[in-house]
Amino acid sequence: MEDKAPASIKQFEERLIDVSESLPKRLRQCADYVAANKDRIAVSTVAEMAEGAGVQPSAFMRFCRILGFSGFSEMQRLFRESYAGGWPDYSTRLKHLREKDEGSASALLGEFVDAGRASLENLLKTIDPRTLDDAVEALAKAQMIHIIGLRRSFPVASYISYAFEKMNVPAMLHSGVGGLDNHNAIRTGDVLLAVTFSPYSAETVDMVEAVSARGIPVVALTDTIVSPLRKFEAITLSVSEVDFGAFRSLSAPLCLAIVLSVAVGTKRSD
Amino acid sequence: MEDKAPASIKQFEERLIDVSESLPKRLRQCADYVAANKDRIAVSTVAEMAEGAGVQPSAFMRFCRILGFSGFSEMQRLFRESYAGGWPDYSTRLKHLREKDEGSASALLGEFVDAGRASLENLLKTIDPRTLDDAVEALAKAQMIHIIGLRRSFPVASYISYAFEKMNVPAMLHSGVGGLDNHNAIRTGDVLLAVTFSPYSAETVDMVEAVSARGIPVVALTDTIVSPLRKFEAITLSVSEVDFGAFRSLSAPLCLAIVLSVAVGTKRSD
DNA sequence: TCAAAAATAGAATTTATAGTCCATTTCTGA
DNA sequence: TCAGAAATGGACTATAAATTCTATTTTTGA
CATH class of the missing domain: 1.10.10.10 (Winged helix-like DNA-binding domain superfamily/Winged helix DNA-binding domain)
Structure with a gap:
């Protein structure tokens, strides 16, 4: 009434x-x-x-x-x-979008902006500050930070690499250029920062496995808890990004990546 | 079971x-x-x-x-x-984070999340749908799409490259590996997609200049309107990302990049 | 104190949702 | 390549929950 x-x-x-x-x-x-x-x-x-x-x-x-x-x-x-924080149901929305606006670019933009905002909000809710601190701690202590992240994760890895360089943090991006691996560059005292999202690239998982077996600390930036990196002893930061169609805007992972970089850079300069 | x-x-x-x-x-x-x-x-x-x-x-x-x-x-x-019903909603949570020890990793996270959200919101407000459509149109017609974006812009460029490949759009990422340029790969009928943010890398600006002089269409993804790319005849999409300290989380540029990629991919598959 | 109105309890009904079953499709290994 | 096994989709059923209805109790105000 x-x-x-x-x-x-x-x-x-x-x-x-x-x-x-x-x-x-x-x-x-x-x-x-x-x-x-x-x-x-x-x-x-x-x-x-x-x-x-x-x-x-x-x-x-x-x-x-x-x-x-x-x-x-x-x-x-x-x-x-x-x-549930209004996690939108993207698969159905995408369908609607296709039917309605015939996927006009600006409609798409609206959807991706929305997805990005929701992902960022969710990031704030789900990241455990303790784990984040642990990750920063581990990376700050490293003699050298090795970064790996391929395919979809490569933009994240490369941005971390850029940020570290700017802040004078010794880091090496394992991009696999020319198929040249440099696994042997990873030495005792170093730390590996691995970025991988579903579908997880085999190269990244392999590297984590090999490095982890040698007792070198690993910080993993991945999605969800079922990531294959879980098997290894790694400090795992999980971020979930809303899929929109086949793609994700990477907002949340990148945001976390930059936070990690800046925090590590700041800590090291003390 | x-x-x-x-x-x-x-x-x-x-x-x-x-x-x-x-x-x-x-x-x-x-x-x-x-x-x-x-x-x-x-x-x-x-x-x-x-x-x-x-x-x-x-x-x-x-x-x-x-x-x-x-x-x-x-x-x-x-x-x-x-x-436990723990919803301190987004804004109160953010406040908490800020108040808590300044400079801690989680406080930083709050700041970057906020900056990212603001940037995305702003993106939606400032992008001109007509220009966006023009950009999609131009890229969809290209025989091959050349992508350049270095340093800070490299993550964006590489993600675009990833997305195009996934959608079977012929594209080439000019990453300058080993200092090998491949300027001559850019031919009539192709389009250049240039990504650059302040400070603008000379290589990118040079490439735009050279290519533009040859009458090849250029789509530029850049910040603000004072970007050096303005001098050339390019379809310019400008995005401003909110700075936090010296770094930006790239949310807005990446979001626009993925929208562009998906829109182009969809259009080409018709 | 009593009649009218409002509020309540509990049973009856309807609806929404979990859970089951089986025909069809998709894998797997010889 | 094929037979057997595993997995899947979708219709069907059972169940639990929301909602409605009504007889009874309580409250209210003259």
Whole structure:
């Protein structure tokens, strides 16, 4: 009843405060319980919420209506969506895009910008500061930093290499030019910084394996936890970038890469 | 199948890593999607998860079983229970990071993420759709696309090169390996795609000049309007990236680069 | 104190979602 | 190349959850 449903958590909270003054007993219990347990809404059933509030499910339903929702489900949707951070569903959006705008370049731009922003936001949420610190620490102590990252990961690797050079950090980019490998350049006291994303290039995985076996520390920049680099003892920073079609904009990995570089550069200059 | 269900997120992750090596295609997709979107499990239905992973719901069910659960619900319960509801939203989280020890790696991360987001937003506002279309048009008509971008711009250039190759667009990256230039590879009918940001590398500017004089079309990806490339007749896409300290995260240029690549690739395949 | 209105509890119904089954396709190894 | 095994897609069923309905209780105000 009343007007329309809150469209954001903020609006929801305002509405809750508004309304809670003038509520009868049971509905008041609902309001109090919800206020204290907002985070449960996304993952509970009405029955559970009702029990928590000490009321009947039907009472809880009435409460949802008073807040302006059509029912519990609608209210729950608000919380579920805002939780997952609005990770957009790209495969379907891409389909739409194809049909609608015939993939006009500016429409594409909008999608990629969106994907990039979501990825960056997610990066902030998922990176563990401790692991990041460990990675910086390890790299800062290295005599020399070896960087590998091929194919899709090559832009990231090359940017790290550029940044290190600018900051006078001794680093070597293993780009495999001319098929010349330089595995033997990696010596005790050095650290390997490996960048790889699905599909993981065999060369990178091999190098990590070989180097790791020799007891040389490895810092890995990869996607998700199922990356093959997990097998080895490496300090692993995982970043997930939203796919859009077959491509990713690399925003998040690059952002992390530059942070890593600057942090290492700063630490070393102390 | 297998033994018993994981009893914690940690066990869940271990299990996921364990099995993910040896999974067939569809189940592998499930594993990858789940690894990258763990937070979604608590608030999604099987149908949604399956769609996200690009598989049938029944395949996703099989996947849950392989992980040791009796079905999706049991797996979901694990995540719902351990769901602490931790959403400090993006802006408050960012504030925290900033306030926390200045110069720590995570604080830096906050700054770069923010800079990246701002740059992307700005990109959307400043790109002229007409110019973008012109650029796509020109590149799509090219017999061969030559790409140049050195130093700071090299990651962008190399990513474009990667994307073109994936989409079967004939392209050549002029990376200057070994100081071997291949200026003569650029022939009538080709187009040059030049990427350069301040400080503009002389090699790139020279190449644009030479090529432009021969009447070969040039598409330039550069920053601001004072770029030296302005002198030549080029289709110029300008992107400004927010600086943070001496470095930029390249989010915006890369985003534009990938859009350009995908648009060109799509157009050519018609 | 009593009648009317509002609120509530619990059962009944509807809907959404998980979970199952089997025909078809795709791999694998001789 | 082919037979057997594994994997897959999609329709089907069972189940759990949301929602509605109504009889009963509680509150309100004259």
